[in-house]
Amino acid sequence: MVLSKSWAMVKHFTGAPKLADFKLIEKELPPLKDGEVLLESEFLSVDPYMRPYSKRILKDGDVMMGSQVARVVESKNSAFSVGSYYVANAGWRTHFISDGKGLSALPSNWPEKLPRSLALGAVGMPGLTAYFGLLEVCLLKTGDVVLVNSAAGAVGSIVGQIAKIKGCKVVGSAGSEAKVTYLKELGFDEAFNYKTVNSLEETLKKASPEGYDCYFENVGGKFSDAAMPQMKDFGRIAVCGAVSMYNDSVPQTGPYIQTSMIFKQLRMEGFLVHRWQDRYPEGQQQLLKWVSEGKLKYSEHITNGFENMPKGFIGMLIGENIGKAIIKV
Amino acid sequence: MVLSKSWAMVKHFTGAPKLADFKLIEKELPPLKDGEVLLESEFLSVDPYMRPYSKRILKDGDVMMGSQVARVVESKNSAFSVGSYYVANAGWRTHFISDGKGLSALPSNWPEKLPRSLALGAVGMPGLTAYFGLLEVCLLKTGDVVLVNSAAGAVGSIVGQIAKIKGCKVVGSAGSEAKVTYLKELGFDEAFNYKTVNSLEETLKKASPEGYDCYFENVGGKFSDAAMPQMKDFGRIAVCGAVSMYNDSVPQTGPYIQTSMIFKQLRMEGFLVHRWQDRYPEGQQQLLKWVSEGKLKYSEHITNGFENMPKGFIGMLIGENIGKAIIKV
Numbered sequence: 163m164v165l166s167k168s169w170a171m172v173k174h175f176t177g178a179p180k181l182a183d184f185k186l187i188e189k190e191l192p193p194l195k196d197g198e199v200l201l202e203s204e205f206l207s208v209d210p211y212m213r214p215y216s217k218r219i220l221k222d223g224d225v226m227m228g229s230q231v232a233r234v235v236e237s238k239n240s241a242f243s244v245g246s247y248y249v250a251n252a253g254w255r256t257h258f259i260s261d262g263k264g265l266s267a268l269p270s271n272w273p274e275k276l277p278r279s280l281a282l283g284a285v286g287m288p289g290l291t292a293y294f295g296l297l298e299v300c301l302l303k304t305g306d307v308v309l310v311n312s313a314a315g316a317v318g319s320i321v322g323q324i325a326k327i328k329g330c331k332v333v334g335s336a337g338s339e340a341k342v343t344y345l346k347e348l349g350f351d352e353a354f355n356y357k358t359v360n361s362l363e364e365t366l367k368k369a370s371p372e373g374y375d376c377y378f379e380n381v382g383g384k385f386s387d388a389a390m391p392q393m394k395d396f397g398r399i400a401v402c403g404a405v406s407m408y409n410d411s412v413p414q415t416g417p418y419i420q421t422s423m424i425f426k427q428l429r430m431e432g433f434l435v436h437r438w439q440d441r442y443p444e445g446q447q448q449l450l451k452w453v454s455e456g457k458l459k460y461s462e463h464i465t466n467g468f469e470n471m472p473k474g475f476i477g478m479l480i481g482e483n484i485g486k487a488i489i490k491v
Numbered sequence: 492m493v494l495s496k497s498w499a500m501v502k503h504f505t506g507a508p509k510l511a512d513f514k515l516i517e518k519e520l521p522p523l524k525d526g527e528v529l530l531e532s533e534f535l536s537v538d539p540y541m542r543p544y545s546k547r548i549l550k551d552g553d554v555m556m557g558s559q560v561a562r563v564v565e566s567k568n569s570a571f572s573v574g575s576y577y578v579a580n581a582g583w584r585t586h587f588i589s590d591g592k593g594l595s596a597l598p599s600n601w602p603e604k605l606p607r608s609l610a611l612g613a614v615g616m617p618g619l620t621a622y623f624g625l626l627e628v629c630l631l632k633t634g635d636v637v638l639v640n641s642a643a644g645a646v647g648s649i650v651g652q653i654a655k656i657k658g659c660k661v662v663g664s665a666g667s668e669a670k671v672t673y674l675k676e677l678g679f680d681e682a683f684n685y686k687t688v689n690s691l692e693e694t695l696k697k698a699s700p701e702g703y704d705c706y707f708e709n710v711g712g713k714f715s716d717a718a719m720p721q722m723k724d725f726g727r728i729a730v731c732g733a734v735s736m737y738n739d740s741v742p743q744t745g746p747y748i749q750t751s752m753i754f755k756q757l758r759m760e761g762f763l764v765h766r767w768q769d770r771y772p773e774g775q776q777q778l779l780k781w782v783s784e785g786k787l788k789y790s791e792h793i794t795n796g797f798e799n800m801p802k803g804f805i806g807m808l809i810g811e812n813i814g815k816a817i818i819k820v
Contacts, residue, residue, distance in 0.1 A: 214750065382749035404749035417742040420711035420733035421543065423761030430759045432752030 164191045164200060164235075166257035169471055173222040177409045179213065179479065184472040187225070191259055198259050199242045201232035201250060206468070206489040207282040208475040209316065210380075213408040226254040226475075229287065231268075231278045249281050256468050256491055269446055273454055277462070280453065283316055283486030284460040289449045290442060291402060291435040292320035292378075296328075298438065299400035299431050300376040304329035307370045309389060312380035312405060313353065314341035316486040320449075321378045322350050323458050330376075333369040335385070337481045344484050348459055362388040373397070381406045387416045390428075399430040405479070461485025493520045493529060493564075495586035498800055502551040506738045508542065508808065513801040516554070520588055528571045530561035530579060530594075531586050535797070535818040536611040537804040538645065539709075542737040555583040555804075558616065560597075560607045578610050585797050585820055598775055602783055606791070609782065612645055612815030613789040618778045619771060620731060620764040621649035621707075625657075627767065628729035628760045629705040633658035636699045638718060641709035641734060642682065643670035645815040649778075650707045651679050652787050659705075662698040664714070666810045673813050677788055691717040705729070711736045716745045719757075728759040734808070790814025 170185045194200055207229050215227060229251045234242050239262050242248075248265040252258040268281050276285075283289065295317075296302045308325040312318045313334030322332045326349045333352040334345045345353035352369040359365040366374075366388060373394040379386060382404030393399070407414055422428060438445065452458035463483030465474030468491045478487035499514045523529055536558050544556060558580045563571050568591050571577075577594040581587040597610050605614075612618065624646075625631045637654040641647045642663030651661045655678045662681040663674045674682035681698040688694040695703075695717060702723040708715060711733030722728070736743055751757060767774065781787035792812030794803030797820045807816035 214754070218754070379749065382747055386747070386749065401749050401752045404747070404753065407747060407750060413746040415744040415746050417744050418711055418715070418733070418736060419748075420708065420715065420730050420761070421736060423730045423759065424733065424763065425543070425547070426761065427763055427766065428761050430752065432749070432755065432757050434753065434756055437756065 164257050165189070166191050166255055167468055168225045168256070169254040170223055170225050171216055171220055174217060174220075175213070175409075176411060179472070179476055181472055181476070184226075186469065191257060194236060194238045194259065197239050197261055199234050199239050199262060200236040200257065200259055201248065201252070201265075202235045202257050203230040203232045203252075203255060203468075203491050204247070205279040205282055206230040206254060206471060206491065207287070208471065208478045208487045208489060209288070210403055210405045210408065210479065212475065213479060227251070228254055229282060230255075231281050232258070247278055249286065254471055269443075269450060271450070276453065279462060279464075279486075279488045279490070280460060282488060283462060284320055284453055284458060285446055285449045287435060288316035288486060289320050290438070290445045291317050292324055293445045293449060294435060294438045294441070295378060295400045295402050295433060296321055296324055296376070299433050300378060300398045302328055302330065302376060306330045306375035307372065307394075308332050308376040308378065309335075309366070309370075309374045309392075310378040310380070311335040311356070311385050311389075312403070312481075313350065314344050314484050315380065315481075316483075317402060318378070318380055319345075319348060319461065319485055320458065323348055324452075325376075326350075327452065327457055331370065333366070333374070335381075341484055344461065356385065363391070366392045376400070378402060379404070383407050383414050383416065390419050390422050393422065393426055393428055395426050397426060397428050399428060401430060401432040408479075462488050464488045464490050466490050493586050494518070495520050495584055496797055497554045497585070498583040499552055499554050500545055500549055503546060503549075504542070504738070505740060508801070508805055510801055510805070513555075515798065520586060523565060523567045523588060526568050527588050527590055528563050528568050528594075529565040529586065529588055530577065530581070531564045532559040532561045532581075532584060532797075532820050533576070534608040534611055535559040535583060535800060535820065536616070537800065537807050537816045537818060538617070539732055539734045539737065539808065541804065542808060556580070557582055558611060559584075560610050561587070576607055578615065583800055598772075598779055600779070602779075605782065608791060608793075608815075608817045608819070609789060611817060612791060613649055613782055613787060614775055614778045616764060617645035617815060618649050619767070619774045620646050621653055622774045622778060623764060623767045623770070624707060624729045624731050624762060625650055625653055625705070628762050629707060629727045631657055631659065631705060635659045635704035636701065636723075637661050637705040637707065638664075638695070638699075638703045638721075639707040639709070640664040640685070640714050640718075641732070641810075642679065643673050643813050644709065644810075645812075646731060647707070647709055648674075648677060648790065648814055649787065652677055653781075654705075655679075656781065656786055660699065662695070662703070664710075670813055673790065685714065692720070695721045702726070707731060708733070710734055712743050712745065715748075719748050719751050722751065722755055722757050724755050726755060726757050728757060730759060730761040737808075792816045794818050796820070
């Protein structure tokens with residue numbers, strides 16, 4: 163018998179998630195049936211999307227959703243050998259049984275020297291989000307001026323670096339001096355702490371007086387009020403996240419954007435990365451290549467211990483992390 | 492010597508334009524130089540865009556911008572013969588001198604039976620706006636459910652009819668019972684008076700319980716608050732106008748749309764029709780064909796007398812017109 167621990171959402175979050183909203187559950191897993199495998203989570207991912215998704219797909223008491231890098235510890239399925247690693251979407255669990263569906267092997271050319279946790283970050287969902295969001299939604303081209311917020315986060319830090327690789331000017335916004343320093347190290351042309359600037363609008367204007375071609379949106383709300391008027395004609399806005407709004411019970415309001423949209427002929431598109439699921443191998447190989455060559459740097463904010471997973475999640479939502487927030491079991 | 496009358500904007504509008512904001516100017520035109528032509532306006536166009544554009548491109552005292560169908564009354568340019576008709580962008584003027592640049596001849600196959608004023612409406616800028624907005628921005632396809640507001644207006648009435656021609660379901664919103672009746676005559680599947688419905692949201696839901704693929708936006712503001720949550724996944728929003736907001740001195744506010752944009756993967760694009768200027772002949776021929784075949788119906792709201800042009804403009808902005816608002820000199 164194997165004991166599996168998991169974290170459930172006691173009831174739907176009101177405002178910012180709190181430790182009391184989570185409950186640790188221990189459960190013995192049944193013996194494997196033919197065709198099944200038992201996996202043990204090595205790294206788990208905490209991501210901003212979990213906050214709004216919890217509202218949409220979870221019931222009170224459900225185990226939190228999410229993905230992990232997990233190792234096969236027992237197998238009754240010849241396609242999955244003991245000791246091999248997979249990315250799974252099994253939620254916040256230490257151990258789980260799978261029939262193999264939805265398990266994605268790490269790329270076979272994964273370099274020994276790279277931590278497997280990158281399959282949840284720069285070479286995983288957040289990296290792919292940056293990659294497809296920039297190329298397919300922002301329609302990035304050489305010479306564009308790119309604005310990204312939450313720029314030191316798991317997605318934003320990759321967005322800025324891909325834009326630099328592609329020959330763009332990159333302006334990043336983040337919420338601490340340490341993050342701004344990190345962005346400069348990553349090669350961002352301009353970076354600022356949105357919490358301490360006098361005027362967001364003036365800061366954006368100064369960072370790129372000619373305006374912005376692409377705006378990779380991770381924040382929404384007041385930040386977008388300041389950014390929208392700075393777009394160039396035919397600017398493209400990729401709406402990836404809206405972390406400043408996820409805790410609202412009453413929706414925040416701001417000035418309507420239609421007039422800017424019309425006169426500047428802007429294009430704004432929301433997206434979920436699984437739209438390009440059939441192109442994940444392409445994206446993942448490109449990201450892996452850039453990381454291996456040192457062109458794409460990564461940072462991980464690791465919380466140790468499965469028991470600290472809610473704390474890691476809450477910390478990520480308030481921006482404690484630089485780079486990808488990871489839970490190491 | 493020829494006396495030209497024109498209407499100037501005395502000073503920038505504050506809120507809704509008023510009669511006192513306009514001043515009639517009379518001016519003698521000089522004799523023609525070689526290469527020049529003298530034109531006399533037959534029909535002039537008043538359009539919603541003039542309200543926000545005045546703020547952007549006019550100075551106090553400038554003649555109002557706009558287009559007209561005009562007849563050549565004198566010519567010192569062999570390319571322009573007396574008696575021929577052109578669409579010009581000469582502003583609110585009865586007579587004007589041109590060197591020929593920017594004059595567009597009516598299509599050579601213009602049917603005798605069609606009023607030339609249609610070159611300012613169904614077969615002109617508003618028709619082209621509907622055509623390119625639907626095909627190129629909404630990416631309209633057979634079977635789509637299309638929502639359009641200001642649906643009895645110059646653009647909206649063409650939007651709905653093109654969508655019907657293309658095999659879509661069309662829902663239209665307008666501001667009077669007479670307009671709703673007109674929309675039904677045009678073949679709209681559903682039409683309602685937004686001023687008298689109890690709940691805009693419920694009305695939109697009832698008109699298309701499965702939601703909307705395309706939303707052709709002419710109004711903005713509160714209407715968009717109700718419409719955005721009704722979009723289907725991968726819905727497309729063509730932002731053509733925002734007439735409910737043009738008179739604002741303090742921008743109106745409403746709930747942010749980022750969350751809907753993301754989870755439904757919506758695409759919103761603002762546009763100005765001159766983006767497709769090189770394709771005007773294609774669009775105009777298609778519109779002319781549909782009108783000639785009776786597939787595209789039109790209605791004109793004609794204000795007689797150049798002296799009544801400000802009144803016609805003000806009336807159009809508050810929705811007095813069904814179909815295209817035209818000034819007949």
